Amino acid sequence: MIFNKGELFCGPGGLSLGAKLAEVISPSGEVFKVEHRWANDYDSFACQTFRHNICPDDPDSVIEEDIRKLDIESLPRIDAFSFGFPCNDYSSVGEKKGFNGDFGPLYSYGVKVLNIHQPLWFMAENVGGLESANEGEAFVKILSDLEQEGYNITPHLYKFHEYGVPQARQRIIIVGIRKDLELSFRVPEPTHNSNNYRTARQALEERPIPHDAPNQEYTNHQAKVIEMLRHIPPGENAWYDGLPQHLRLNVKGTKISQIYKRLHPDKPSYTVTGSGGGGTHMYHYDIPRALTNRERARLQTFPDNYKFLGGKEAVRKQIGMAVPPQGVKVIVEAILKTFAGVPYNFVEAKWTFNYDPELDETNLIKNKVKENTPEYLTL
Known part of the structure; x- marks a missing residue:
């Protein structure tokens, strides 16, 4: 039927x-x-x-x-x-x-x-x-x-x-x-x-992302962001106690947990979202950078040949809302x-x-x- x-x-x-x-x-x-x-x-x-x-x-x-x-x-x-x-x-x-x-x-x-x-x-x-x-x-x-x-x-x-x-x-x-x-x-x-939960590492590393996979553009980070990410352990965020003082964010009020939060390789990722400014793009557990849209799509279980159309932020929105x-x-x-x-x-x-x-x-x-x-x- x-x-x-x-x-x-x-x-x-x-x-x-x-x-x-x-x-x-x-x-x-x-x-x-x-x-x-x-x-x-x-x-x-x-x-x-x-x-x-x-x-x-x-x-x-x-x-x-x-x-x-x-x-x-x-x-x-x-x-x-x-x-x-x-x-x-x-x-x-x-x-x-x-x-x-x-x-x-x-x-x-x-x-x-x-x-x-x-x-x-x-x-x-x-x-x-x-x-x-x-x-x-x-x-x-x-x-x-x-x-x-x-x-x-x-x-x-x-x-x-x-x-x-x-x-x-x-x-x-x-x-x-x-x-x-x-x-x-x-x-x-x-x-x-x-x-046996599937982990972020399994999603991203079980098989290499093909070199010609769509939506695999990397983010150009400022040097300070890269330095901060190097000091944040997997699973932690921008409010990590061990972060040097000069790298801490000057934020008053509510501190959103997903700000510059790095994935933990041995656990499922936190929720993929489609909106938010700097610091909310999800961050790799091993490499000091934001995930690519293709990597976010993997966490959402889309196959690598599933091509999202539009600019980088439009694609990020689509993946997060799916x-x-x-x-x-x-x-x-x-x-x-x-x-x-x-x-x-x-x-x-x-x-x-x-x-x-x-x-x-x-x-x-x-x-x-x-x-x-x-x-x-x-x-």
């Missing part, structure tokens, strides 16, 4: 690449997989990257348009849908305006796609801060709106380092399956634990197994959500999920 998938807020294609890599064979031998049908984003460089890598033979299927102007009704029929709605107003980094911000309400366009096109299943992705935005009301409202379009939904906080991603990255992903199908999605069991394809692949495979009737190991979702139409009441239960994340990976 082929699921033709549409996507809003597609970015450079992390969700679509992960879905494209997933494939399941049913007990009868039928192949279950996902194929791209259409996608939308307002960022020109992200759309160029998506076209180049995901659908080079069908560039017109990627619509560069402000979501508020997109004609959703005219989009082709789809069986599956994904949308990583903008996280700016839900992120723990920032004012956390939620529905009161410019981006918070944009999830409603994903709800509109569900209402009009009624795909068999969907995936919605956002930051962990969504849970507490607007004192928790935003999360419940979003879940309620998705459920009332006719879907059984399973919201969970995925820790991607538990699924083979060499990076401490946590995201809420909501999986919905149409109620009339009478199928139950389960959160796939983590594939990695503290004994969803790690390897993590997505595991989740989509679980969805495909659900449809194919293939059993798999699963764990309890972090939340259970129910809606009672007779009482018009929502019920969000936070389950007691076992926490096994080492302290050094707690964000």
Whole structure:
């Protein structure tokens, strides 16, 4: 069975690449997989990257348009849908305006796609801060709106380092399956634990980056920055106590932990981000320099031939905002197994959500999920 998938807020294609890599064979031998049908984003460089890598033979299927102007009704029929709605107003980094911000309400366009096109299943992705935005009301409202379009939904906080991603990255992903199908999605069991997390060194050194790999431009650092990095041990940042006085930053107030923070070679990296000024570009554990965009893409599990288009900072933004394809692949495979009737190991979702139409009441239960994340990976 082929699921033709549409996507809003597609970015450079992390969700679509992960879905494209997933494939399941049913007990009868039928192949279950996902194929791209259409996608939308307002960022020109992200759309160029998506076209180049995901659908080079069908560039017109990627619509560069402000979501508020997109004609959703005219989009082709789809069986599956994904949308990583903008996280700016839900992120723990920032004012956390939620529905009161410019981006918070944009999830409603994903709800509109569900209402009009009624795909068999969907995936919605956002930051962990969504849970507490607007004192928790935003999360419940979003879940309620998705459920009332006719879907059984399973919201969970995925820790991607538990699924083979060499990076401490946590995201809420909501999986919905149409109620009339009478199928139950389960959160796939983590594939990695503290004994075998993929590390920054493995990501960057298991195989050399090809000499002709795209997005491998190096940053030209000032001599003082290089000297400072030489004094910062792996895993430490600009606030390291052993840093000589003349190299210390003159900062008052909050000291952000990621400023000039060097990776630790034997642990997953800290979270790859797409914004921020000097000192936030992620720094190599062995060489006194910032990571290249290609190295950041490796921490995000993009293959080396995945070319990001645009200038250096535009590429950095795309990589930081993307969803790690390897993590997505595991989740989509679980969805495909659900449809194919293939059993798999699963764990309890972090939340259970129910809606009672007779009482018009929502019920969000936070389950007691076992926490096994080492302290050094707690964000």
